[in-house]
Amino acid sequence: xxxxxxxxxxxxxxxxxGLILIVSHILWRTVIETGMENYEYQARIKSSTDVGFxxxxxxxxxxxxxxxxxxxxxxxxxxxxxxxxxxxxxFEPICRTTLNSVVPLCNIFKDGFEGISIxxxxxxxxxxxxxxxxxxxxxxxGCTSVKQIIMFFLIMLTTFGKLRHRMxxxxxxxxxxxxxxxxxxxxxxxxxxxxxxxxxxxxxxxxRIIYYIFLFGLWLLWAEVITKKLYKR
Numbered sequence: 001x002x003x004x005x006x007x008x009x010x011x012x013x014x015x016x017x018g019l020i021l022i023v024s025h026i027l028w029r030t031v032i033e034t035g036m037e038n039y040e041y042q043a044r045i046k047s048s049t050d051v052g053f054x055x056x057x058x059x060x061x062x063x064x065x066x067x068x069x070x071x072x073x074x075x076x077x078x079x080x081x082x083x084x085x086x087x088x089x090x091f092e093p094i095c096r097t098t099l100n101s102v103v104p105l106c107n108i109f110k111d112g113f114e115g116i117s118i119x120x121x122x123x124x125x126x127x128x129x130x131x132x133x134x135x136x137x138x139x140x141x142g143c144t145s146v147k148q149i150i151m152f153f154l155i156m157l158t159t160f161g162k163l164r165h166r167m168x169x170x171x172x173x174x175x176x177x178x179x180x181x182x183x184x185x186x187x188x189x190x191x192x193x194x195x196x197x198x199x200x201x202x203x204x205x206x207x208r209i210i211y212y213i214f215l216f217g218l219w220l221l222w223a224e225v226i227t228k229k230l231y232k233r
Contacts, residue, residue, distance in 0.1 A: 188207055
């Protein structure tokens with residue numbers, strides 16, 4: 001069987017890739033509740049700003065499924081739950097591994113970094129500290145690349161090719177995404193450690209875009225290279 005990707009198919013699949021990213025983001029924001037989103041929600045309420053379409057959609061979905069609206073009072077950045085089921089503790093081992101991976105890499109580019117674990121009740125807080133600049137970065141669930149891995153799973157689940165081939169490529173991609181994420185955190189940290197006012201710019205703008213470009217590149221590898229080898233006959 002010969003599988004040929006025409007220019008028309010490239011356009012269609014690229015549009016589908018973007019659509020899947022948007023849909024998966026909406027699903028995540030609807031199903032998942034996080035402390036960071038609650039913090040933004042509270043800030044909007046205090047400033048009398050509209051809370052936004054996704055927050056309203058989440059309220060409706062949660063009330064239909066659980067009978068209750070999300071608890072917007074929890075603003076701890078480590079907090080993450082799915083329909084009220086707290087997943088924060090489950091993310092601690094991944095946060096610890098991420099912290100331990102980032103520290104030595106950061107010290108290659110900027111000296112003075114160390115990883116600190118702080119016990120707060122039954123939970124742990126993971127801090128990437130730079131002693132030279134007296135700056136702390138907290139490693140939370142959003143630093144673990146789990147969201148991006150789930151998004152890439154949805155992308156591979158809905159793209160073309162045999163299911164077993166797609167899932168094998170997805171499994172191989174998991175450590176690749178994880179390694180890229182470690183370099184992403186390292187870059188953001190080292191670029192903003194001397195001036196924390198630039199953190200949001202690097203974190204929320206530049207490297208968020210780069211992350212999605214990277215995922216697109218992985219998908220492009222599947223679409224333009226691997227499928228041609230798998231289905232050339």
